[in-house]
Amino acid sequence: MKPIKTIKDQLNRIIHLKETPKRIVSLVPSQTELLCDLGLENALVGVTKFCVHPHHIRTDAVVVGGTKQIHLDKIRGLQPDIILCNKEENTKDLVEACETICNVHVSDIFIIDDSLKLIHQYGEIFNKTKEAFTIIDTILREIEDFNIFIKNKPRLKAVYFIWKDPWMVAANNTFVNYLLKLNKFENVFENEIRYPEIALNESTVNKDVNIVLLSSEPYPFKEKHKKGIQAFYPNADIVLADGEMFSWYGSRLTKAFKYFKNLRLNLENNQS
Structure with missing residues (x-):
């Protein structure tokens, strides 16, 4: 019997599906949230310890490890039909280990269009095309509204910290940097990789x-970290940013652009 679906993931790896996958392991938090918003919560049998949306998912599904280290035997015992990974979140070795169990789909996200293609592809893979189009349409409307809002706003020089000790920032070739550009934030470290x-x-x-x-x-930056940073950027507004809005590329994008709008309005209020 021929596969009912032949899919290329976002690394152009070919996946043959004999039927719609019924048992899913997700090793990417933002993709876990997307699956639930597509109506696939009951199909999720395994997730990571970082899958926090919806908040109860780690109780309903088996926690199989993190995004870099997993319990392969635990995943094998769940008898999944498909395992969902991401090039940045999960290592090549991890993906190859998962391929000894079942089909593995790997996403690769740099821009919004990549996100929309992933949502559409999940709709095809899991027979949730209507739900996928609803999410895509919502994101496109939110982007259109935000682009009108941000059009005449000034460009601001920005730094986006992701870690402390050592200090690390988001630079070029990242989804975060792409969203900073949409916000008209000029990344000071855009020339870095x-x-x-x-x-x-x-x-x-x-x-x-x-x-x-x-x-x-x-890194969970808190209010206490702001003062130390201020000394190195004396004329900057130091803002605690919701990292999920800047780096989660699934259905979280339906909420992100309202957040970005409020972020800019708060900056304006602080400066007035």
């Missing part, structure tokens, strides 16, 4: 930066 370590000392003080974003993930 991915997530470089940077030094903070007297020689790196930058008085031209307008906004510093301290992400809530992967």
